[in-house]
Amino acid sequence: MNTSDDNGPLPVKQDDLPEGVILRDHVVDGIQEYDQRLPFWWLCILFGVIGFSIVYWLVIDDRTFIGSEDTQIDRKLAAIETTRLANSIDVSNNELFWEMSANASIVAAGKKSYETQCVACHGTDLMGGIGFNLVDDEWIHGSQPSQIYVSIDKGFEDKGMQAWGPVPGQKRITEVVAYILSKNDKEQMLKAAESSNADG
Numbered sequence: 344m345n346t347s348d349d350n351g352p353l354p355v356k357q358d359d360l361p362e363g364v365i366l367r368d369h370v371v372d373g374i375q376e377y378d379q380r381l382p383f384w385w386l387c388i389l390f391g392v393i394g395f396s397i398v399y400w401l402v403i404d405d406r407t408f409i410g411s412e413d414t415q416i417d418r419k420l421a422a423i424e425t426t427r428l429a430n431s432i433d434v435s436n437n438e439l440f441w442e443m444s445a446n447a448s449i450v451a452a453g454k455k456s457y458e459t460q461c462v463a464c465h466g467t468d469l470m471g472g473i474g475f476n477l478v479d480d481e482w483i484h485g486s487q488p489s490q491i492y493v494s495i496d497k498g499f500e501d502k503g504m505q506a507w508g509p510v511p512g513q514k515r516i517t518e519v520v521a522y523i524l525s526k527n528d529k530e531q532m533l534k535a536a537e538s539s540n541a542d543g
């Protein structure tokens with residue numbers, strides 16, 4: 344390997360080059376090196392590819408943003424389950440209401456309706472106000488989910504609560520019942536239902 348020290352005259356000299364073109368002063372095996380900025384288009388491709396590879400890795404490989412296949416499948420199953428429950432409304436089926444009260448999207452929809460239509464009388468935390476408390480163990484008109492459904496459906500016009508059956512209708516009321524149940528303790532409500540049955 345030769346260095347510039349023991350080399351003969353160099354094939355290219357700085358003085359021969361146009362202005363702005365820099366020649367580095369080391370030589371290896373007779374090979375000289377320019378010291379130039381890389382072309383703009385070349386840098387664009389380099390950093391573009393680096394950026395793309397990071398995004399590709401995060402999105403496709405690491406799945407940080409779109410979730411793993413498992414979570415995607417879980418999400419799809421949850422959506423199918425929600426549709427199944429929403430399409431099988433049997434308002435006399437207490438178990439179905441309890442099942443709905445464990446379904447996050449149905450409860451969220453019920454909460455929304457509650458917050459627009461019921462909150463004024465029954466309070467933000469369902470503790471009551473003008474209307475009854477909906478989270479205590481006293482259910483004047485019945486604590487069975489199907490009875491709560493009827494309370495909302497028919498209302499108590501003479502006591503100041505309208506019938507919600509016509510608007511917003513069955514699906515929305517069912518969701519609200521699910522929301523109310525989700526805020527209650529199932530055992531306590533079943534007990535309340537039993538004692539009211541015993542009372543007659």
Ligand code: HEC
Nearest residue numbers: 460461464473474475482483484485494495499502503504
């Ligand atoms: C304008 C006030 C008002 C609004 C709005 C209202 N309620 Fe009521 N609600 C009442 C009153 C008053 C009672 C008590 C009726 C009675 O004295 O028997 C009641 C009773 C109830 C009961 C029976 C509770 C029990 O102990 O058996 C349920 C369930 C209920 N409301 C749910 C709802 C839901 C759900 C909504 C929203 C869709 C709603 N209410 C909107 C005033 C209201």
